[in-house]
Amino acid sequence: MTDAHHIPVLLNESISYLITDPVGSYLDGTVGFGGHSSRFLRKLEQDAVLVGVDKDEEAFNHCKKLFEDDDRVKLYRTGFVDLNVISKIEFIDAYTGIFADLGVSSFQLDNKDSGFSYRFDARLDLRMNKSEGVPASEIVNDYSEEELANIIYNFGEERKSRSIARNIVKERLNKKIESTADLKRIIEQSVPKKNLNKTLSRVFQAFRIYVNNELDELKEFLEKAVDLLEEKGRIVILTYHSLEDRIVKEFFNYESLDCICPPEIPVCVCDKEARLKVLTRKPVAPSDEETENNPRARSAKLRVAERI
Numbered sequence: 001m002t003d004a005h006h007i008p009v010l011l012n013e014s015i016s017y018l019i020t021d022p023v024g025s026y027l028d029g030t031v032g033f034g035g036h037s038s039r040f041l042r043k044l045e046q047d048a049v050l051v052g053v054d055k056d057e058e059a060f061n062h063c064k065k066l067f068e069d070d071d072r073v074k075l076y077r078t079g080f081v082d083l084n085v086i087s088k089i090e091f092i093d094a095y096t097g098i099f100a101d102l103g104v105s106s107f108q109l110d111n112k113d114s115g116f117s118y119r120f121d122a123r124l125d126l127r128m129n130k131s132e133g134v135p136a137s138e139i140v141n142d143y144s145e146e147e148l149a150n151i152i153y154n155f156g157e158e159r160k161s162r163s164i165a166r167n168i169v170k171e172r173l174n175k176k177i178e179s180t181a182d183l184k185r186i187i188e189q190s191v192p193k194k195n196l197n198k199t200l201s202r203v204f205q206a207f208r209i210y211v212n213n214e215l216d217e218l219k220e221f222l223e224k225a226v227d228l229l230e231e232k233g234r235i236v237i238l239t240y241h242s243l244e245d246r247i248v249k250e251f252f253n254y255e256s257l258d259c260i261c262p263p264e265i266p267v268c269v270c271d272k273e274a275r276l277k278v279l280t281r282k283p284v285a286p287s288d289e290e291t292e293n294n295p296r297a298r299s300a301k302l303r304v305a306e307r308i
């Protein structure tokens with residue numbers, strides 16, 4: 001059942017890095033359709049706890065059913081930035097492991113009505129939680145050309161950001177941009193055919209990241225997660241594009257430093273203490289076999305650090 005919704009990526013690697021104590025407390029910040037979590041649970045004994053969090057209504061409802069008979073599982077439909085509040089409710093002071101598998105699930109991408117993919121015509125929304133924030137259609141119709149170009153460039157790393165933004169502004173004078181097909185048509189008019197699919201992915205990714213505030217929430221989540229890890233507890237993060245991966249890499253590197261004084265200062269005055277030891281100097285990537293079986297795994301990178 002789970003596989004029909006989403007094939008979990010780097011599953012064995014995630015399990016072996018995350019689960020260090022079979023009776024520990026764990027948090028899966030992006031429980032999705034429970035692919036990773038159900039396998040984590042197989043390694044955990046009855047006294048363990050697994051808190052599962054997801055913003056998405058369908059994912060949450062799916063997991064409610066999937067884990068209804070498992071007392072070890074506590075589910076919350078919210079953003080992972082709320083992990084400190086959730087932990088208070090659950091009386092958890094510190095976790096043995098914190099996991100996040102970022103981005104969207106295959107179910108979200110393949111569901112015709114969810115509007116996450118340019119492959120299907122749907123409302124241009126792109127929010128993971130439809131009751132929070134504003135849909136992408138509002139941004140596309142209301143923001144200035146410069147603001148749109150910046151979103152497309154900063155969150156999609158798309159070089160044609162300016163001409164796409166110009167065409168959005170031109171088109172919306174004729175007709176409001178309301179659907180994924182409307183936006184797709186404008187992008188098709190803005191770039192050569194040979195780059196089209198890459199550009200479509202980048203522009204949709206850019207607006208998705210923007211409307212869900214994904215990068216800021218990731219930074220906030222990482223900060224809070226480190227505060228909530230027990231000694232030797234692990235943080236395991238799976239990313240799918242360079243913007244996310246850079247944030248995780250830089251955060252882990254910063255947290256593993258004992259001093260951040262400029263080199264010209266002879267004695268340390270910063271009082272900084274390392275809180276993490278990085279366990280994956282290079283990120284773990286899927287094998288050729290895994291990407292062949294699951295093409296969505298191809299851009300995945302797994303980074304792991306341990307609380308000192």
Ligand SMILES: C[S@@+](CC[C@H](N)C(=O)[O-])C[C@H]1O[C@@H](n2cnc3c(N)ncnc32)[C@H](O)[C@@H]1O
Nearest residue numbers: 008030032033034035036054055056079080101
């Ligand atoms: C790649 S999927 C996770 C799949 C899951 N590991 C599995 O095996 O089924 C990412 C999930 O994270 C959720 N998500 C993304 N950002 C989130 C956030 N800030 N807070 C909570 N959930 C989030 C999405 O709704 C989606 O269900």
